[in-house]
Amino acid sequence: xxxxxxxxxxxxxxxxxxxxxxxxxxxxxxxxxxxxxxxxxxxxxxxxxxxxxxxxxxxxxxxxxxxxxxxxxxxxxxxxxxxxxxxxxxxxxxxxxxxxxxxxxxxxxxxxxxxxxxxxxxxxxxxxxxxxxxxxxxxxxxxxxxxxxxxxxxxxxxxxxxxxxxxxxxxxxxxxxxxxxxxxxxxxxxxxxxxxxxxxxxxxxxxxxxxxxxxxxxxxxxxxxxxxxxxxxxxxxxxxxxxxxxxxxxxxxxxxxxxxxxxxxx
Amino acid sequence: xxxxxxxxxxxxxxxxxxxxxxxxxxxxxxxxxxxxxxxxxxxxxxxxxxxxxxxxxxxxxxxxxxxxxxxxxxxxxxxxxxxxxxxxxxxxxxxxxxxxxxxxxxxxxxxxxxxxxxxxxxxxxxxxxxxxxxxxxxxxxxxxxxxxxxxxxxxxxxxxxxxxxxxxxxxxxxxxxxxxxxxxxxxxxxxxxxxxxxxxxxxxxxxxxxxxxxxxxxxxxxxxxxxxxxxxxxxxxxxxxxxxxxxxxxxxxxxxxxxxxxxxxxxx
Numbered sequence: 001x002x003x004x005x006x007x008x009x010x011x012x013x014x015x016x017x018x019x020x021x022x023x024x025x026x027x028x029x030x031x032x033x034x035x036x037x038x039x040x041x042x043x044x045x046x047x048x049x050x051x052x053x054x055x056x057x058x059x060x061x062x063x064x065x066x067x068x069x070x071x072x073x074x075x076x077x078x079x080x081x082x083x084x085x086x087x088x089x090x091x092x093x094x095x096x097x098x099x100x101x102x103x104x105x106x107x108x109x110x111x112x113x114x115x116x117x118x119x120x121x122x123x124x125x126x127x128x129x130x131x132x133x134x135x136x137x138x139x140x141x142x143x144x145x146x147x148x149x150x151x152x153x154x155x156x157x158x159x160x161x162x163x164x165x166x167x168x169x170x171x172x173x174x175x176x177x178x179x180x181x182x183x184x185x186x187x188x189x190x191x192x193x194x195x196x197x198x199x200x201x202x203x204x205x206x207x208x209x210x211x212x213x214x215x216x217x218x219x220x221x222x223x224x225x226x227x228x229x230x231x232x233x234x235x236x237x238x239x240x241x242x243x244x245x246x247x248x249x250x251x252x253x254x255x256x257x258x259x260x261x262x263x264x265x266x
Numbered sequence: 267x268x269x270x271x272x273x274x275x276x277x278x279x280x281x282x283x284x285x286x287x288x289x290x291x292x293x294x295x296x297x298x299x300x301x302x303x304x305x306x307x308x309x310x311x312x313x314x315x316x317x318x319x320x321x322x323x324x325x326x327x328x329x330x331x332x333x334x335x336x337x338x339x340x341x342x343x344x345x346x347x348x349x350x351x352x353x354x355x356x357x358x359x360x361x362x363x364x365x366x367x368x369x370x371x372x373x374x375x376x377x378x379x380x381x382x383x384x385x386x387x388x389x390x391x392x393x394x395x396x397x398x399x400x401x402x403x404x405x406x407x408x409x410x411x412x413x414x415x416x417x418x419x420x421x422x423x424x425x426x427x428x429x430x431x432x433x434x435x436x437x438x439x440x441x442x443x444x445x446x447x448x449x450x451x452x453x454x455x456x457x458x459x460x461x462x463x464x465x466x467x468x469x470x471x472x473x474x475x476x477x478x479x480x481x482x483x484x485x486x487x488x489x490x491x492x493x494x495x496x497x498x499x500x501x502x503x504x505x506x507x508x509x510x511x512x513x514x515x516x517x518x519x520x521x522x523x524x525x526x527x528x529x530x531x532x533x534x
Contacts, residue, residue, distance in 0.1 A: 058405075059406065093402070097400050097403040111409075115409070163407075
């Protein structure tokens, strides 16, 4: 726990509720994202982790409750503050959401071309820096459809990092990557995080690997945060749902059966 | 509650639902229309994207518009000749062909061809960007999707539709000349002279106004259908994009014909 620096709350969820039709996804989420910290959100598939992240970037609006950015309600921020917040946030989509009629280079360069006044040469330099770092040197002129899933993941990562954002939301950044690349991505997130000190929220199923880079872990279950603590706390947690989730990943043959009585008990 | 009450109540309820849905949808289209216009005419402009769209919407449609223009003109020449010759006034063929094309068929048929060729692909392209979250991605990058995707297409349409309607007119008049003069033997001097005598600047202006109105209708309706693909009921993913494209083409085509009549009445 010594590795957590004293930090202030950057984004706070206060009893956030969200339903799609009659399906309630978030049912009173309380969560604090601290500045300069990597927070990982775990939870079963379809439990609403991506929905939670989309509220931060404003793609979704809560039905109830509020989301605070440095203490101010996200929904009532003035236009200029909201835009300046948007320019500080990067969101890496679960399905990458690359622009499929643009090349890899154009994809990564787009945020710089549209939102900065950098010269063409400077943009080229910065983009190629990222391309080389992410091992994409052979494909700057390829289109996303011509790349493998793992490569696309790295293009999406490069695009999320290119503007040097202060807050990055990673929605399953390593799903579908081979173990070597997965570690490379985690290492890169950790390294950049140390270097630039950005705040990161990571949604990931890669347990326990993702714990290596996260200082805080929160678990979403049934629309609520049922656990919120440090990496060490999650590993030593006695909460049966947390234990089951973490261990379930390691012993797949035991979980499916043991899941059932737990669910019914609630 | 008696069964007849139930039926009556549910009938009124469903009628109300349809009415509310329709009005809501019309409101959404109107807001999108306004938003697109504002984004199209306010800076910053992107010359690169505008030129790309002019190339796609205008340049690439040139051949198909010319072809339809040629055959439309030839058909007009053919039927115009036989109708006019019955009353012995085949000398008016040039004027008849030119007026029909310039006032009506040029803008309308060019717009319909553009809807089929460019409008459908605009709806499909934006629809796919919507369902694959590319529009959300733009939004998270603080790039306004309407400014980025819709504005260049609307601007390019405003530029291309009148020009292509003019091309349609000219090639149609040449087509009428081919059948009327070359095949059926109308005097070529009379064909041209009557055309010159009967066509006013007012007619040309009316054609251009129509083409301008159609450009707004087609580009914004097609963009809107693609942009709201994810909100379609019952159609998700590829099928949703297909339905959006169909709706875009049908709605644009119907609106072109309806608005053509309305604008035509006002401009008479």
